[in-house]
Amino acid sequence: MMAEERNFRVQFYEKVGLREVEERRALEALLREEPVDVRRLVVWCRKCVVPQCWRPLVWQYLLEVTPRHLESQEYVRLQQRLTFEELWRTVRSLRLHKAPPPSSPLLLPCPSPPRTNGVSDHGDPGTPQGHHYVLMWLVSEARLLYNPQQQLQRQECRKFLCIARRMIIFYQDPVEVLHVSLAMWRLLCNQQDVVMEAISEATGQLRRENLAIHHHLLSMGLFATSLLTDLCMGLFYEVLPDTAAAKVIDKVATGNVSVLGYVVLALLLYLRQSLSSVTTVEGVASVLAHLRPAEAETVVSTALEYWARLGHQRRS
The missing domain is CATH 1.10.472.80 (Ypt/Rab-GAP domain of gyp1p, domain 3)
Known part of the structure; x- marks a missing residue:
């Protein structure tokens, strides 16, 4: 009887356009939990579309970039920022920040129309661009070769660059771009x-x-x-x-x-x-x-x- 009542409620919400409201409230309740129940968050995300305003935070929880315990988050953020600053300082000290990005297209063996999302590897010299995150990843893995410019042309680096350019759209903080990109790449490789x-x-x-x-x-x-x-x-x-x-x-x-x-x-x-x-x-x-x-x-x-x-x- 309870199942039938719930199904009726869901169908009614869908009919009048309130299902998204119910789903959003459920997500907000999950994110307010202490600690955040990532398993339940996974179940929710597999059933629903994540609202744009919550998407960056939800991805960080799912990819274990942000700890589920609130008391640990400030410390982890500090460590992530220190890691980013060290990697970015290394890239700049090696003057690799002046290296040009890989030639386009990245993965498609044909010319492709330019993207209009505002991502560019020719922006503010003080802010990492897409290919700089690739270089920071290579440095972090101790895999940077003697010819980084040639290394950036490799298919593996091009795929990581695609992910980094995606994350630049969703995150304003370069620290978050780096760590979410790294986590997403590890997930896909594994x-x-x-x-x-x-x-x-x-x-x-x-x-x-x-x-x-x-x-x-x-x-x-x-x-x-x-x-x-x-x-x-x-x-x-x-x-x-x-x-x-x-x-x-x-x-x-x-x-x-x-x-x-x-x-x-x-x-x-x-x-x-x-x-x-x-x-x-x-x-x-x-x-x-x-x-x-x-x-x-x-x-x-x-x-x-x-x-x-x-x-x-x-x-x-």
């Missing part, structure tokens, strides 16, 4: 096998839903390249605008990276008509790069529907 398996499952689902486009893409060798995996690991930076990508990152931050495979599936199905007219992997990349913002919202909504129906119970 779950890379899961990402690749999710892409394999997506191509299988594509074959079941549209054999013709699957055969077309297979015959040109798309699935034998690293393009789809690279785009997933770079959070579709050159394909999805930030507003659409944020809804996907909401799920990725919970640890369920398999949602990236459903984004691949939704992209290939939505763009099937345009993809059927190209004959090379570069042609596929060009079609993906020219996805319009309104189309991106449709693609992400479809991907999340697939994920909710087929994959949300599968833990990454």
Whole structure:
């Protein structure tokens, strides 16, 4: 009886547009808890879209950048700031802050239209730009080589740069940009096998839903390249605008990276008509790069529907 009553209430809220209000109140209650129950926060984020105003904080909790205990947060923030300042000082002392960013495009093997989100690697010289976060990451891992400019052109660095440029949009504090980027990159690297398996499952689902486009893409060798995996690991930076990508990152931050495979599936199905007219992997990349913002919202909504129906119970 209680379950029926709750279902009726949920349906009523959806009908009159109040479901988002109920969800937002639930999230705010979770964030007020001491300590924050990250497991419950994960469950909430897998079911709902995180409000824009809470998104930066929620990601920090999910990625364990911000401690769940309030009493620890000030100390951790101080340590994170000291770490950032040391890394940024090292990059500047080596004069690496004057190094040019990697050439564009980053992951797509074709020219892509310029992004209009305001991200640039030619801003205030006193503020880290996207490629500077890559250099700080390399320094922190003791992996900086004798030719950093050449190292920045490597695919791994380009993928990290995609993540850093994403986070610059959502965080104003460079300290947060660095540590959230590092945490997101660790998550994706640790779950890379899961990402690749999710892409394999997506191509299988594509074959079941549209054999013709699957055969077309297979015959040109798309699935034998690293393009789809690279785009997933770079959070579709050159394909999805930030507003659409944020809804996907909401799920990725919970640890369920398999949602990236459903984004691949939704992209290939939505763009099937345009993809059927190209004959090379570069042609596929060009079609993906020219996805319009309104189309991106449709693609992400479809991907999340697939994920909710087929994959949300599968833990990454």
